[in-house]
Amino acid sequence: MKRWKKWLYDILLAVCILVFLGSGGTLAYKIMAQKKNDARLEELAELLAEPADAENKAAGGEALEGGADSAAAAPAAGEGTQKERVLSAEELRKQREARVKAYSRIREQNSDLVGWIRIEGTKIDYPVLQTPDHPNFYLNHNFDGKSSIYGAPYMAEECDLSKDCRNILIYGHHMKNGSMFAALDGYLDQAFYKEHPIVQFDTLTEYGDYQVIAVFTMNAADPENPIYDWIFCGNEEAFDSYVSYVKKLSVYDTGAEAQWGDHLISLITCEYTHKDGRLIVVAKKTEEEGSSRE
Numbered sequence: 001m002k003r004w005k006k007w008l009y010d011i012l013l014a015v016c017i018l019v020f021l022g023s024g025g026t027l028a029y030k031i032m033a034q035k036k037n038d039a040r041l042e043e044l045a046e047l048l049a050e051p052a053d054a055e056n057k058a059a060g061g062e063a064l065e066g067g068a069d070s071a072a073a074a075p076a077a078g079e080g081t082q083k084e085r086v087l088s089a090e091e092l093r094k095q096r097e098a099r100v101k102a103y104s105r106i107r108e109q110n111s112d113l114v115g116w117i118r119i120e121g122t123k124i125d126y127p128v129l130q131t132p133d134h135p136n137f138y139l140n141h142n143f144d145g146k147s148s149i150y151g152a153p154y155m156a157e158e159c160d161l162s163k164d165c166r167n168i169l170i171y172g173h174h175m176k177n178g179s180m181f182a183a184l185d186g187y188l189d190q191a192f193y194k195e196h197p198i199v200q201f202d203t204l205t206e207y208g209d210y211q212v213i214a215v216f217t218m219n220a221a222d223p224e225n226p227i228y229d230w231i232f233c234g235n236e237e238a239f240d241s242y243v244s245y246v247k248k249l250s251v252y253d254t255g256a257e258a259q260w261g262d263h264l265i266s267l268i269t270c271e272y273t274h275k276d277g278r279l280i281v282v283a284k285k286t287e288e289e290g291s292s293r294e
Helices: 002-058 081-085 089-107 182-188 190-195 236-249
Strands: 113-118 125-129 167-171 198-203 209-219 264-271 277-285
Touching: 002 089, 002 125, 089 113, 089 198, 182 190, 182 209, 182 264, 182 277, 198 264, 198 277, 209 236, 209 264
Parallel strands: 167 264
Antiparallel strands: 113 125, 113 198, 198 209, 209 277, 264 277
8 A cells, every 4th residue: 555655646746747847848938939029029129210310310319329318318229208208399200200211121021011009108119910811810920920929919901001991900919928918908097098198100101199089998709799880980970989989988088089080090909807808999190190101
């Protein structure tokens, strides 16, 4: 009997060791994958920073280099908040125009690129991709088209930027490490909204600023949800119904309105207080038009 117990103990010990090693290996793999993914996205962001810096210099931005103010004025890659606050409106416009021109450099690496999304002061600073013929491809593939739990922010296949798309739908994962669209959680707090009222979304031809008008959660599995009838805002009635509905569901009143003729962007990520929950942040393009690339 004692020999049998020792044999059972040895087996259980071996199983525990294997589980421990397996868990440790899985954790190490996830950490490495996260670092690799972050490094790749930073590399892409740096390709945009280079022409923007050159544009600043051409516009007289040399004053930002050297001297006591240089450390405060020069942000790390992907952190444009501090620098933009010391730029004049004209210099900022030129910087945004330079970024738009630089998107062609990113598109050379992936022809699925359709734009870039950015929210100052958050980790959201990513290329946006689209595969009309392969819906949801980037749900589980990264920028380079390789299988990845992080996926990549992507635009709904029904949105056509070459036409008058009234509501641009962009999806992104809610990652536990705070990457992808996890930062959208902050919009559930009105104080966060007041600090981040603008979503920047650039296409390959123009830049755009979008004012947040509503923040809400919903059950994505509910086929009876009327939002599905209006979400693409294909006509004035659908547009007005969508805006009215999201404003009604919004967790607070932003004070911003939208009407037919405006253009919307809806950012969509998972939300975990509901089964099959979704968090949606809706914003409208500001009146100032973005720059068109010649």
